[in-house]
Amino acid sequence: MSTSFLYHAFGLPGYDYVRQEFVGGNILLHVRPKGKLLRCPCCRSRNVLHRGVSQRWLRTVPVGFKPVWLVVEVPRVGCTSCGIVRRIELRIAEPRRRHTKAFERFVLALTKAMTMLDVSRLLGVGWDVVKDILKRHLQRRFAKPSLAGLEYIAIDEISVRKGHKYLTLVMDLRCGKVVFVGDGRGADSLKPFWERLKRSRARIRAVATDMSAAYIGSVLEHLPGVAVVLDHFHVVKLMNDRLTEVRRKLHRELQDKMGKSVLKGSRWILLKNPESLNPERQEHERLQEALEANEPLAKAYYLKEELRQIWKQPNKAAAAAYLEQWISSALTSDVGPLVKMGKTMAMYRTGILAWYDHPISSGPMEGTNNKIKTLKRQAYGYRDQEFFKLRILGIHEAKYALTG
Template sequence: MSGEHALFTAALGLTAPWQVRDLTFDAEVGRIDFQVGFAPGSRFACPSCGAADQPVHDTRQRTWQHLHFFEHRAYIHADVPRVRCEHCGRTSQVAVPWARPGSGFSQLLEAMVVALAQQMPVRAVARHVGLGDDAVWRTLHHYVDTARAAEDYSDVTAIGVDETAARRGHHYITLFHDLETGRLLFACPGRDQQTVGHFVADLRAHGGAPEQVTAACTDMSRAYIAGLGRHLPQAAITFDAFHVVQLANTAVDEVRRQEVKREPALKHTRWAWLQDPRQQKLGRITQLHHLSRRRLETARAWRLKEALRDFYRSQSGRKEAESLLTAWYRWARRSRLAPFKRLALTVRAHWDGILNAFDSRLTNGRVEGLNAHIQAAKARARGYRTTRNLITMAYLVGAKLSQLPAAPHTPTSGARAA
């Protein structure tokens, strides 16, 4: 083997009996082709039964696209051996060490695709590595599915449940998270109670025990409440503070929209009433200060909403929290504000789940954070063509999968391990 061939054999991460036998470079088309072969007289293990030291029966020509060499596209060509096993009698093609079976791309190229897709839209990844969008998605589906199959959920005891929009037209996926580790456990289309059943089946498939799930944090969706009661009856439900305050925000906005018809000063003030005052800029705080001093129904609604937010900020135990919630409930019922009178009844109907927050201290904050990452990825990609693509991306950015291929800049090529 020449020095040049030895250099590229090392660059491709090949080990005996594989080596680069020849290479051609076409500067005009920007392409380099490596002809890879095995040493004469080499013997291989049977792919079917594993019997070692089987002779080569024949070979088949195969080609794989590889990572670019500098700005040039690179391809690996090899006569792949088939062995006829003396033990099982089968004739089988040997797996090459630089690519997974059935793939037309090297493992290093696929590892690059996976690494880039966690940060870039798939279309941009496809352009960067010189593949089509569909090829990139097939690669992502394979590695995400394979990595998920190896995940262990045996220690899951507390889950968060939420939905996120898949695409326009009321299409959603439901997300189940491990609230202890902050990882996405499962995602599936829909937002009905059957999604909880699908999650429980997946939990069992990954070594988890549904009876060990003793806490669940969710919004006040009837479907999720029913699904948790049916499939995880031992899980104490905590209603997420974010969603409870969100209901109060909705009530405030309903009051404002009714009152703005007779109070022009309320025009263009929607976000002043809805945002957390601690996160508002000085100009909006000043506007809110002046408006809140007027005898406006919206100002009274805002004070009710902020009192509910303060209720969650308190570091009370459950007993003290129940006293605070009782006082808020009575205030809301006497408020003469129809949206808040209805909200008070909703709070009463979900009383225990709201107070459970002061025992479990569970929150879907991490869930909401992951939802934001998923929606940001979807926005960068300008949407995904299928729900499966969205779910795969959700796992890729939020499941903390430990078995994804290492990025190509680390010396962990499958070729070197073979």
């Protein structure tokens, strides 16, 4: 070991090698700052006098599996310019931390390829140390994402803790980054976002959202006149729910066992897109059988299929005409859940057709939601709410969210 080895292998410029020790499987490297590092920590003056030394132990990058500690002789100095007496500042570590910045970079690189638990086991440090390093990194990078230049956004909610707790996310649709995580759901959860958006002076052109009156109301209150695009994934999902309602109702009312079993077996087939039906499992035949036996179910099924065509029209005018026809078929279907869906579609027609002016959707949010689900599965994932939110804000950088 030598001063130049310290410099080249450990990235420690400005330190002299003093001696090495091997204690209980640890490598201890005693080092001393060179004279040029002697500055006043307050005013940076070089006019300082020695006032003794103290020791600081810093964990740094390992050699193989061996933990390495830098034992730094930290001089205390008295400043002749500003009069303060204090330990000099070490650039190689943050104040009050027990590891070097190099160690932090090493930990961060490892967390990209392993779970936090793996990293803590590999390095022989507590899980909380790894978490603390990651959390401070996320705070520096993502605590306040810039909203300047934001144009197209999607708003959606996610459930944390099985429906007991919600978070509201806002995504920048140009790059897929989550730019805001609000507590709860509904209009209140968006308040801090609107405040920050106002300060950023961004000009939002369109917002994709689901058919939540609370979100839409909040958007129109803060961005009057903005185009609100009702996300077609959510519309299709709502229709699927209505179809399921029709099937359940029929199932309850049916007396004969044969009919019941036909209906029961059709559950997933009804919701599938026709092009993905599986011929090997006779899904076409089973679908036909269920539809022929139940007229309301057939109506619901065909309306569901026709609904998808709203977004496949050549232009907005054609789509408007198609949508009107769809609404009137639903309203005259004489099937409760379908009439309800017809009314919903009529109420939200502007937002549905707005897609033709701004073809956006919260589809990209789905990919993020899947990553968040993985994040949630980890035991420590959301015990620390702030850490959980920061991880969501940085999730676009994780190729996949690691658990553990």
